[in-house]
Amino acid sequence: MLQAGDWAYSETLKEHFMNPKNILQGEDTDAFDGVGMEGNLQCGDQMMVVIKVDKEKEVITDCQWKTYGCASAIASTSILSEMVKGRTLDQAFHISPKEVAEALGGLPDHKIHCSVLGDKALRAAINNYYTRNGQEDKVKQEQVKVICQCMSITDHDIEDAVLEGARTYFELQERTKLGTVCGQCKDEAEVLLEKFKHIHFGV
Amino acid sequence: MKVYFDNNATTPLHPDVKKEMIAAMEMFGNPSSMHSYGREARANVENARRQVADFIGATEKEIVFVGSGSEANNTVLSLFVCGSSQCIPGSKMRSSIITTKIEHPCVLETSECLAHRGVRVKYLDVDQYGKIDLDQLAGMLGDDVGLVSIMMANNEIGTLQDIETIAEMVHASGALMHTDAVQAVGKVPVDVRSLGVDFLTISAHKIYGPKGIGALFVKKGVPYCPLIRGGHQELGRRAGTENTLGILGLAKAVEMRALEMPGEEDRLLELKNILRNGIENSIDDIHFNGHPTDSLASTLNVSFSGVEGEAILLYLDLEGIAVSTGSACASGSLDPSHVLLATGVDAELAHGSIRFSMGRQTTRQEVDYVLNVLPKIIERIRNMSTAYIKGGLHAASR
Ligand SMILES: Cc1ncc(COP(=O)(O)O)c(C=O)c1O
């Protein structure tokens, strides 16, 4: 018989969960150049990322965080805070949830949504830095596009549904109710479904 | 130290049950065979049936062995989609069922499925302690209702319902009464006659018996229709060659429960109070879930604000302590415990809930160990939690 010991998670993830790196101590964020927060307590995860920036080189020199969430959420913010140090703001802005998941040695499918908030909070922190430093022109909005007009489902909703396990158009419909009225959004939704499956799961 | 505080999920085999089952492995005959091998198996299965029947005050013929608690519950609920008036006289007229919002998923999902097949399902609310409202039940009952299914003890919060009173009301309205007693049998006294139920569900693995075996009490004369067809076993009520090993294990488990139950409830209640007071005195911002008195002595459910349950569970696991959580993350769904939400607990608190379920082997030392470890873990998680950032930023981004 097999012994216990194997978690649903990789060793790297377990290590970051047991010994999280760069936790922001206390509540004071004044010493930081950018602050970003995403998620909410009702949904079960919320992350805050704070960064210090070398203003000349636009390089992140320090990154700390707080997270309310499960083991994947804690570990993914921890590893993200290590990954971004030394990267330029532009590089850091483009870190994807997939990169974070890979660095953690992979995540079970149903856990991916727990780790997407970290990079969102990081992007919010970077935008916050730009705003504070009079560089509003550099603030990049996360583009939201309504795909299903009838049910007002956006591309982000489709991405979330994929992260939560939808793999077929039918599953996407079940989760989001997209395409259940006039049906004209089907083609565009299917293209996005394939795109997000590819981005997040390489399939 | 290893501490198993997850006895509502499942229990370790009782050593005497294990012995009985090891001995039973030699007995391979098919109880339906007429030769000596078969007769040996038959004798043992029927003896087991008598033991289980005795334990809950039923007669032997009223006990149907099934493959799990889930199967028993599925069987009862599925009686009500059978359109044939031969199976269930009058069921055409009575095409609604009533259940509660806090049932085990094997009842809730079966009910949802029935709803797709034309059955009208009415769900009872519960109050902040997990109790149903008898007035609401009275309002729902009527000549359209064929079956009422209400669990006796809730697996997550331990709340006990007053099945006796409920069954009386249900019968007065002409409907049948089922109770899922998986978490009650072997923990509190259960007697089918004084409860007055028509169907009652038992599962062996919650009472130190094996997994994959259960029993359904079906009151004599009550309409019945098998879920699994194709054999004469169990008097045609459940096809499939009997799980002799499991059946003997279940019987031994109830035999041991009958011996060990006296005094156990008081002992566990005392431990639960120590655990409860210890948590209350050492950790701020908590909320106890479930009924303060009408509750299983073994079950304590508590929410810690600002921390997510899966993180607590896994940090406790690293210290050797096994518990459950109502957090969404641990279950793989996105919604936290439907039971806690039904009691009106805020979603954040539901995400941060931990269930401690003790058992026959639980000791004072184990409770003390948990009380020693838990406050440090909660403090550690709160220290990294966004929920504990006070002031504007927090408020603004909520
Ligand atoms: C209240 C309740 N009903 C039913 C079940 C299902 O029993 P089984 O695991 O035997 O299918 C359980 C246990 O998981 C339970 O706690």
Ligand code: FES
């Ligand atoms: S646009 Fe999606 S259903 Fe009409």
